[in-house]
Amino acid sequence: MPFSQKILQWYAENKRELPWRSTTDPYKIWLSEIMLQQTRVAQGTPYYLKFVKHFPTVVHLADAPEEEVLKLWQGLGYYSRARNLHATAKKVAYKMNGEFPDSYAELIKLKGIGDYTASAIASICFGELQPVVDGNVFRVLARYFGVDRPINDSGGPKYFKKLAREVMPLEEIREYNQGIMEFGAIQCAPKKPYCLHCPLNESCVALQKNKVHELPIKLRKTKVRNRFFNYLVVLGQNEQGESVSILNQRTGKGIWQNLYEFPLVESEARIGLDTLKKSIPSNLQPDLINEINLYNEKEIVHKLSHQHLHTRFWIVKTTAVISKGIPLKDLEKYAVPVLIAEFMKAFKF
């Protein structure tokens, strides 16, 4: 039996019931695919359910303010996905009559949709003959066919896409594409594949050569940059006498674009109170600050894929009236990074 038929048979017997498996609505498939980019099913599923409930159609999503989209996305990471999601929703809703394109060629033109996602939507929703190549497929193909070429050198992805196209079936592309990914996620797992009772173990090159744990080959280690964050948690009052604090929106390039955070003083290394005081932005009216207390002596090291954020929170009490302050009860309405959300939860304003 050919490779693709084995995959289809395995999938028929082992598929999980997932919320997006019972529809071919391009909106819902698109939503699930964007959310699952570089994200495990278990982590993405609650967000998918939340979004479908909150935004039943692409028009609902398009009509929402970006702030609302980011708030619902909070905690899922890679926030450019949320911003691109919203931009594409607007385009589909307002310029394409609310209907997603029905081909790979048109889908890949949309923001946030690359080769994988265009292939997934085109095949799953419209039956177009496009093989998907995600992290699971790289692994399954590299092992089964014994490909020792790196998956991420120049031409690597193209090589695997071609191989994927050569071995895909001409029928049942919907089930096959989902099947090979599911097979990679469940059976041909990265660390502990179940080779003993694998339906492909008699013809798997990696297994025969005892190279299962060496494949796929991936180049590059991520080098991490250390950064030192000092957040100023301002406590004051507004004109109405309400207790307020301050949040700023991150703009420009870099991490957490368009999310909110406390006023930030970044430094080259850990700093003390004296150095911090000299760095406080003038718009915080440093002369009207009563006292500053360090919340956490021990740095919180928040780890991103390319950065370690050594973070300390400083509680800044002021008698000055903060006219643009955010009432404490409203803080939770803003989209913030997990680092900030965890502080808010622990601090209990």
Added chain:
DNA sequence: AAAACGGGGAC
């Protein structure tokens, strides 16, 4: 071609 971009779970 390489780096940037989150957060969490498995080991």
Added chain:
DNA sequence: GTCCCAGTTTT
């Protein structure tokens, strides 16, 4: 600690 997840965009 390391690896990597239904990848895409920017430099």
